[in-house]
Amino acid sequence: MLPDNDTIAAISTAPGMGAIGIVRLSGPLSLSIAEQVTQKKLSPRVACYTEFYETPDNITGTLSVLDKGLCLYFPNPYSFTGEDIIEFQGHGGTIVLNQLLKTVLNLGARLATPGEFSLRAFLNNKIDLAQAEAISDLISAKTTQAARSAVQSLQGVFSKEILALHEKLIHLRVYIEASLDFPEEEIDFLSGKEIWEKFEHIESTLDKILDKSIRGKVINQGLSLAIIGLPNAGKSSLLNCLAEEELAIVTDIPGTTRDLVKTHIHLDGIPLHLVDTAGIRTGADIIEQEGIARAFAEIEKSDVILWITDSQKVNLSHEQDDQILLDKLTPYLNKVIRVFSKTDLTYPQDIQLLEQKGVPVSVRTGEGLEGLKQKIKNKVGFTQEEDIFLARTRHIESLTQAKKELVQARAEWQARRHECLAECLKRSHMLLGEIVGVFSTEDLLGNIFSSFCIGK
Ligand SMILES: Nc1nc2c(ncn2[C@@H]2O[C@H](COP(=O)(O)OP(=O)(O)O)[C@@H](O)[C@H]2O)c(=O)[nH]1
Ligand SMILES: [Mg+2]
The missing domain is CATH 3.40.50.300 (P-loop containing nucleotide triphosphate hydrolases)
Known part of the structure; x- marks a missing residue:
């Protein structure tokens, strides 16, 4: 599974009223969208205090101010997702945040699916699967x-710990397979x-x-x-x-x-x-x-x-x-x-x-x-x-499954059934890899990330 190449957006703060609310963008259009919304040139990792403008009116071309707040730009690859990220930190009212979100969607972003920011971070090797899950667990x-x-x-x-074990298993596997x-x-x-x-x-x-x-x-x-x-x-x-x-x-x-x-x-x-x-x-x-x-x-x-x-x-x-x-x-x-x-x-x-x-x-x-x-x-x-x-x-x-395969592998080794031994070791190795996402399937990723909240 490769990351989509489009630009995603979501309100990343909890719904309801709050002092601050954040709309986040990730993807190649992030910077250009942000420069249209702020009407400013943005520098990487510098907080810019600025107006946020609504999309220009088609007929009159006038810009109206939606809110005023901070805009942050994190260029790829040094961001959470590994892509260009923009954060608009405005006032935390439902209406104002929704207007801002609508504006960035009009400018070419699409609404993020639940957990899509974290999924992109995973697909771009910023975090592994267990770490992505930990984000969701920390929030909840x-x-x-x-x-x-x-x-x-x-x-x-x-x-x-899983990767260290994974390494040891690879070593044993390579060795046995070579022999x-x-x-x-x-x-x-x-x-x-x-x-x-x-x-x-x-x-x-x-x-x-x-x-x-x-x-x-x-x-x-x-x-x-x-x-x-x-x-x-x-x-x-x-x-x-x-x-x-x-x-x-x-x-x-x-x-x-x-x-x-x-x-x-x-x-x-x-x-x-x-x-x-x-x-x-x-x-x-x-x-x-x-x-x-x-x-x-x-x-x-x-x-x-x-x-x-x-x-x-x-x-x-x-x-x-x-x-x-x-x-x-x-x-x-x-x-x-x-x-x-x-x-x-x-x-x-x-x-x-x-x-x-x-x-x-x-x-x-x-x-x-x-x-x-x-x-x-x-x-x-x-x-x-x-x-x-x-x-x-x-x-x-x-x-548990990896353990079972390992126990079986040892039995096969003792019985000198080498083909079965190699198979068991391979399965054990794959099972450990699945935990951190070295091996993953679309189904598994879908299952994990769909339970995240939108904007994470
Ligand atoms: N003296 C005393 N009576 C208790 C105690 N625990 C429950 N009872 C009484 O035992 C009766 C049955 O309790 P209940 O909790 O409804 O039992 P249940 O049918 O197992 O849910 C009630 O009259 C309770 O007041 C206790 O620790 N000491
Ligand atoms: Mg009872």
């Missing part, structure tokens, strides 16, 4: 931690042990990056957390308590919650998407049954499950309902945190026993809630101090 960051991590990625910390192409030549072949070590080193580096990326994704996209349990276990009370708001109805009547109740909170910089669900039981009416089906679907979908049991009822079994719930949870036990509710109603010695099995909490006294929050963070391996780069699901999928 919901927490300080997310913003900090997005900046890390934007500065290329993530890309650098396949010229088996009888006396090249200084690596010994079996050395190849083995190289495989191990690449795999363990990949594991480390994958691990960091998974945590980065949590910071970026948040963690979905479902609250599951029998009726009256205290699910809705816990949701309200974590959200610090009376969102879900709480009563002592079993079957109060039927629809899913969703809310978003932040836990030390991690966005949490909380879902309260209908209590699991048999013999529910048709509406509640639908609620229970939705609860089951949340068990599959969410990253973490808080399985709530009333601490007074731990030893009283509602056999059938308990069994149904347990059957549903069993495949997902690695994402389950067991929570025992209402500890304000329980004997201290019982609480000690419950501590061995899960987290005892009381929303009445607040007991155990800090511990629960810590458990949630531990579940995703989150530590505050660490420098984490932001990652997306796409990156994690590529890394």
Whole structure:
């Protein structure tokens, strides 16, 4: 995919009223359009305080002033997109900015599509794909931690690690392929042990990056957390308590919650998407049954499950309902945190026993809630101090796939199936390349940049 050769324009500041609003142009006509709008000769990288004129009237040829502000000119290749860029910094009113935009469109620019400035920056090798994504993530960051991590990625910390790994893989690939192409030549072949070590080193580096990326994704996209349990276990009370708001109805009547109740909170910089669900039981009416089906679907979908049991009822079994719930949870036990509710109603010695099995909490006294929050963070391996780069699901999928191919490659190498080995290494190499955009397809680029805002 090559950059289009036309000139694009967009309002690059957020819609609404603001002290300043920016219209940005990128492409070969930028300078000539700007010189017509300002009626001035512009120097590179010098802020010019000037009138912005509307397109001359066709009949009278008169120019009317639209606004007054700064005009900046960044000649290619030293600009964000690598092309000629013009920025008009005017007053931030919707009408005035739209008039200015209309003027530059009349003079030959076309409206930019979402993310097109960043796409051009990528196509002109100003940034790689992971950095382009980081721009969008930085703009949409919901927490300080997310913003900090997005900046890390934007500065290329993530890309650098991927590229270093990419290099190592190329080296191994070239070496192995050479040894396949010229088996009888006396090249200084690596010994079996050395190849083995190289495989191990690449795999363990990949594991480390994958691990960091998974945590980065949590910071970026948040963690979905479902609250599951029998009726009256205290699910809705816990949701309200974590959200610090009376969102879900709480009563002592079993079957109060039927629809899913969703809310978003932040836990030390991690966005949490909380879902309260209908209590699991048999013999529910048709509406509640639908609620229970939705609860089951949340068990599959969410990253973490808080399985709530009333601490007074731990030893009283509602056999059938308990069994149904347990059957549903069993495949997902690695994402389950067991929570025992209402500890304000329980004997201290019982609480000690419950501590061995899960987290005892009381929303009445607040007991155990800090511990629960810590458990949630531990579940995703989150530590505050660490420098984490932001990652997306796409990156994690590529890394996971690359790892699989690498493991397969090593097996092929051991089995001396050299053709398959070369294929696996090639695929692993391509997958890593996709992350930073060394290899990319129009579809992939379309997917990524279409989710950007216009003007970025
Ligand atoms: N004493 C006490 N009662 C609680 C606690 N949590 C919930 N309850 C009560 O248990 C009942 C059921 O709570 P609710 O949150 O609606 O349970 P759900 O059906 O699982 O959503 C209500 O009467 C709540 O007031 C708690 O920590 N301590
Ligand atoms: Mg409820």
